Amino acid sequence: MKQNDDACDVLIVDDEHAVCWSLSRALASEGRKTETAASAEQAIERCRQTPPRAILLDVRLPGMDGLTAMDSFRELAPRVPIIVMTAYGQLSTAVSAIEKGAFDYLTKPFDLDDALKSVKLALDTAEHGNLSSPTSSQGFESLLGQSAPMQEVFKRIALAAQSDATVLITGESGVGKDLVAQAIHRHGRRGNKPFVPVHVGALSPSLVESELFGHVKGAFTGASDHREGLISLADGGTLFLDEVAEIPPLVQVKLLRLLEQREVMPVGSGRVTHPDVRILAATHQDLARLVEEGTFRRDLYYRLRVFDIEIPPLRDRREDIPLLADHFLSQITPRVSHVSEEVYAHLLKGPWIGNVRELRNALESAALVARGGPLLPDHFSEHSRPTSRGSVDSLPHAVRAWLRELLAQEELPPRDLYDRLLAQVEPALLEETLRRVDGSRQEAANWLGLNRTTVRKKLNRYGVE
Numbered sequence: 289m290k291q292n293d294d295a296c297d298v299l300i301v302d303d304e305h306a307v308c309w310s311l312s313r314a315l316a317s318e319g320r321k322t323e324t325a326a327s328a329e330q331a332i333e334r335c336r337q338t339p340p341r342a343i344l345l346d347v348r349l350p351g352m353d354g355l356t357a358m359d360s361f362r363e364l365a366p367r368v369p370i371i372v373m374t375a376y377g378q379l380s381t382a383v384s385a386i387e388k389g390a391f392d393y394l395t396k397p398f399d400l401d402d403a404l405k406s407v408k409l410a411l412d413t414a415e416h417g418n419l420s421s422p423t424s425s426q427g428f429e430s431l432l433g434q435s436a437p438m439q440e441v442f443k444r445i446a447l448a449a450q451s452d453a454t455v456l457i458t459g460e461s462g463v464g465k466d467l468v469a470q471a472i473h474r475h476g477r478r479g480n481k482p483f484v485p486v487h488v489g490a491l492s493p494s495l496v497e498s499e500l501f502g503h504v505k506g507a508f509t510g511a512s513d514h515r516e517g518l519i520s521l522a523d524g525g526t527l528f529l530d531e532v533a534e535i536p537p538l539v540q541v542k543l544l545r546l547l548e549q550r551e552v553m554p555v556g557s558g559r560v561t562h563p564d565v566r567i568l569a570a571t572h573q574d575l576a577r578l579v580e581e582g583t584f585r586r587d588l589y590y591r592l593r594v595f596d597i598e599i600p601p602l603r604d605r606r607e608d609i610p611l612l613a614d615h616f617l618s619q620i621t622p623r624v625s626h627v628s629e630e631v632y633a634h635l636l637k638g639p640w641i642g643n644v645r646e647l648r649n650a651l652e653s654a655a656l657v658a659r660g661g662p663l664l665p666d667h668f669s670e671h672s673r674p675t676s677r678g679s680v681d682s683l684p685h686a687v688r689a690w691l692r693e694l695l696a697q698e699e700l701p702p703r704d705l706y707d708r709l710l711a712q713v714e715p716a717l718l719e720e721t722l723r724r725v726d727g728s729r730q731e732a733a734n735w736l737g738l739n740r741t742t743v744r745k746k747l748n749r750y751g752v753e
């Protein structure tokens with residue numbers, strides 16, 4: 289690579305004048321010499337003459353797009369770090385960028401400080417000859433999102449796919465943890481090998497061990513034959529442990545041995561095998577809290593979260609709702625690809641405690657009610673609320689959301705959180721119980737497991753009739 293004094297520090301490739309201007313100014317204030325190009329073709333020409341030390345590259349450009357141009361940059365200047373910028377990236381954009389060897393991936397609008405930090409790191413790393421080499425790329429879409437938090441998730445999936453590290457995926461029920469695990473597998477080097485999901489919570493605790501590790505004939509009553517475990521079935525590929533918090537303590541020890549020593553011993557056998565398995569795990573629970581409470585092993589927790597990906601709840605990334613709604617609707621009724629504006633407006637207001645799964649179910653139900661006609665907000669009235677299972681599951685989420693909102697509005701620190709929460713939930717509990725026992729205070733007290741005097745006092749306090 290030709291590198292001389294004409295070389296600028298950073299070549300900014302973007303057709304938006306304002307972006308070039310603000311980046312140039314910020315970089316110049318750090319003493320960096322910059323140049324700009326409004327198209328990939330222009331940038332390639334510039335690179336052919338004198339390669340820069342780093343490239344900031346937009347994806348959407350007039351003519352050749354940024355990702356295609358990366359191949360030319362790699363050929364002309366293989367050791368020049370490229371930082372990809374994109375306004376609205378899909379998972380495949382992030383994966384392609386990282387696979388093609390992008391040093392970093394910035395989602396617009398980004399913080400100028402973040403861009404400066406990334407450029408500095410790129411220049412320092414290139415100086416020490418440490419850039420990772422590119423590999424081949426391919427894309428496959430099913431995980432959607434245009435919000436900034438989802439762009440960050442895409443970036444982390446792309447990074448995780450480049451390695452074999454164990455990944456812990458966290459987020460509330462229905463946010464897409466399963467899809468994220470599949471995407472990491474599919475985009476990684478094991479993509480054409482088995483992906484074996486295990487829903488730990490659905491297995492009885494006594495079965496988890498033999499399901500995962502297998503068993504030999506006669507290992508326990510009912511073990512009439514030798515049986516291969518799921519870990520061995522995933523050999524060469526990926527084992528996805530969904531709801532990993534549910535793993536019983538004894539099996540946690542065996543799992544730790546698998547992660548530390550790559551060893552598997554079937555139940556009842558003295559023979560150890562060494563399958564080549566990548567482990568991905570997911571949970572909607574707060575594993576760190578379970579560690580503090582002593583129900584989940586600390587050493588296993590650290591082994592599982594070598595790399596972590598946290599998927600935010602849908603209510604914290606409402607910008608994704610229209611995209612997801614259109615996607616699900618076109619799956620349900622292929623003739624319709626867009627939700628009307630008034631339905632968008634309605635959906636944007638929903639609490640979506642059950643996250644993307646609940647949104648999908650709500651659209652399915654509404655489409656049934658609409659009977660092939662256009663969807664209207666009324667069609668959702670019953671369904672944009674949590675489902676019955678969802679509402680039981682979602683009570684802790686609702687409490688968290690309530691606390692988050694309260695803290696956002698108030699001077700800190702509060703002094704009466706406990707009483708205030710009770711004041712929110714007790715009247716509803718009392719009213720609903722009384723309604724169901726036809727107003728009998730004695731029966732309500734029985735249902736509540738409280739004595740009658742306590743119930744009377746509470747009814748008086750809240751003015752419940």
Ligand SMILES: Nc1ncnc2c1ncn2[C@@H]1O[C@H](COP(=O)(O)OP(=O)(O)OP(=O)(O)O)[C@@H](O)[C@H]1O
Pocket residue numbers: 430431432433459460461462463464465466467468530571572612644645648
């Ligand atoms: N970003 C997304 N784009 C498209 N579909 C999504 C997305 N996120 C979730 N879904 C869909 O929502 C449903 C729930 O997703 P998934 O099963 O991956 O959630 P989860 O977090 O694993 O839930 P749980 O904790 O209950 O297992 C699936 O039908 C999935 O296809």
